[in-house]
Each structure stands twice: as structure tokens, then as C-alpha cells.
Amino acid sequence: MAENIARVFADAIATDPTRPLLTWYDDATGERTELSGATLANWVAKTANLVVDELALSPGDSAGVLLPPHWQTAAVLLGCWSAGLTVADTPGDVDVLFAAAGRVAEADAWPAGDRYALALAPFAAPLREVPAGFADYVVEVRTHGDHFTPYPQGGPDDAALLARATARATELGIAPGDRVLVDADRHPDPLDWLLAPLTATATVVLCGNLDPARVESRTTSEKVTHTLA
Template structure:
């Protein structure tokens, strides 16, 4: 656990320096059979490219609010860390706040929430959430297709101004956290769950609450561990769920 990192992006930098080859995020979609595993290095590369897209083509600035109308997914995790790197406040989808997109400066949407995302008057980005990060067969009107825009972005990210640990970084379920507060809570959650470097945990929670975000990304990252995201695990039988946990060596 890195004691000096003050932002989620700094936690990722520390993980990259410590062991770039170890797994960080593994994602299962039990509706399609997809399994994706990203090492720290691969995940960090996606984050750098996405942060460059945010800062460059989308002209996002520190303090902007970005609505994330996405489920718990490996690409959502990438966007959360890219927002941290660029100093943008991530606002994950909240079922209790139907106007989340209208109040945001930018919006990132999955295929099921495009109508809601159109309430945003700023830049709109759409993710197909298809296996292997594939493009939309036909790009949605009024949206950038993430899978088209991100591959050509740079593999290293340099913010125009360093992210401020005391600036808002996350707004979720009616609560707002600075980057430093987010990291402190993630560290506390990691300790309460007895997560340590190398720990591997499984989460079935969504990303629309702090509990889901912590279990599914921030606490494992703070601990130097990894997470297996299984949002559709309840579609498996009890024996299949046990096998998944055994195969993935999760606590």
C-alpha cells in the first residue's frame, strides 16, 4: 500500500512502478461469455490514452464534471482513473438522479443510456461495451465512438496542470469527495477488508455507490491488489460461482 499517493492516478502510477505485469482488473460478462484481464501496464496504457482524449480532443479542464452512464465494466474503471489523471470530476450513474447528464460538462454513455446522455450539452462519448472494446456497427448520432477515438491517442499522459488532491474528484450517490479524501477512504476500506499487496478480490456490485466503486476498483488499487468484476455472477449456479472464485483465486 503506497502511503504517499494523494490521488487515484498517483495510486496507479505507484502500482505501475511496483509491478507492471501483475493483473489489476479482470472483467467477466456472463451474458456473452467475455473475460478480459488487464495487467497494471495495460490498464495504465488505456488510462493514458483516455486521459489524452479527455484533455485534448474533448477539451476537458480540471473542475469539469463528467457523467459516467456506464455499468461496472473494465472500461468504466479506465474512465474513472482517466478523470483523476486529468483533474476531472467523475460522476457515476445514480438511478436516483435522472438528470445527471444534464448537469454535466461531458458525458460518457453505454448503448442503453444514449437517450439520457443526450441531455448533456457538452461533448458526448459512447461506448458499445461489446467484447474486446469493439466499435459500434453504426456510430450513434451526436456522439464520439470511444473505440474509434481512443486508439490513436498517445501512450503517455502529461496533464497541462497537475491534478489537485484537494479538488473534487468523485461525486456519487449524493456525496462528493476530493481526490485526497477518495484515496483516504479507499485505504481505510482496504484495511477493513484485510486487503494487502497481491490480494485478489471479487466484486458483483455496480459502480453507482461508493461501496461498489471501492470494492470494484479503489480499495484493491490502494492495497496493491487486484479485482475481478462479475456484475452478472448471479446468472451462474452456486457451483459455477464457486468454480469462478476458485479459478480466479479470490479471497
């Protein structure tokens, strides 16, 4: 069993980096963003370089993530894991915090030296107004390099997370090569919408504010083979 999340991600895109790996829909806004493996890998590398080069973090340091299911959340999580960081989703002391703009009020429960806010807007648009004490993630991350060499040993939580993800993929019925439509509201845990599909070399159609009336047509247009809705 693989014990390195960065290696699992690399293996998932190695066969064809140009194929759609993660497609994001927001049925409340009409947004559709499709990322190939290569494009997501670019965002992941930039995020890893941000935490390593700009913040001087190293394996075993921690990141707080106050983000909903979203393609930018995938970039943040995979970037942190590539840099060997542990990722926390419950309040506590962390070295860096990534928060959705709508959740920055929760930041006081997350003591962190560096804080980044995300608008999670279409086309990765920056924040209209950056909250006090935060930097804008999409503005800052774009200045960093497109390539990052992950630490060979991975992070301290990688093996346990991947074991859980492999088991979860089996529980959810995700098979190798599946294209999985995921209702983000019903499956907010990244174990379900990100890691379990990656361990199964599946691709994801992640749907926020999913309109049930659109599931059938989307299943056809996106060539979905398995649905978590």
C-alpha cells in the same frame, strides 16, 4: 495518506506492470478479458489524452459517467481522474459525458458539449450503430497517445475519494496484495470494485452477471484470496 488517484494507480502497478491487474468476466456472454497494469495504463493514458488534447478540458472540469462496472469503465474513470476532472454519477451539467449504449436515452438530463457512447462489447469492439449526438469512445480513444503525465496535484476530489476508498477497503476486508473477486451486481460502486482495491494494492476479478456455480472454480483458477459476492 495519498491524495492523488493517478499516483495511487501508478504505485499499484509499479512493482510488476505485467501482472494481471483487472480481469473482467461476463457470465451472460462468456467473455473474459484480462488486463495487466501496463495494458490498463495504456487505456487510461489514451482516455486522459482524449479529454485534454481533443476536448481541451483541464483540472476541475467535469465528466458524467453512465457506465456499469466494466474494464472499460475503469479506463474512463482513471483517465478522467488522471486529467484532474471531477466525475459525476448523478444528472447535472458536465463538460463531457460517457454513457453505455443502453443508457444514451438518459443523456438529456446531462447537458454536455461532448458525448461518447460505449458498446462495452467483447474485444473492445466498436458500436454497430453510433447514437445521434455521440461519438464512439473506443474508436476515438484509440487515436490518442499511449502516455500521459498526470497533473501533480491531482483533481479537486482526489483526496476525499481516496480517504473514502481506504476506509472502504478496511470495511470490506481487502488486504494488501489480495486478489479480489467482485460480484459487479452487488458492488456497482467504483469505490468498491476499483478504488478500494487500488488503495490496498490489490488486484481484481470483476464479474458481471455472476453465476454462483462458477465462483468456486474461478476462485481456484484466478488464485482469488478474497471474495465480495
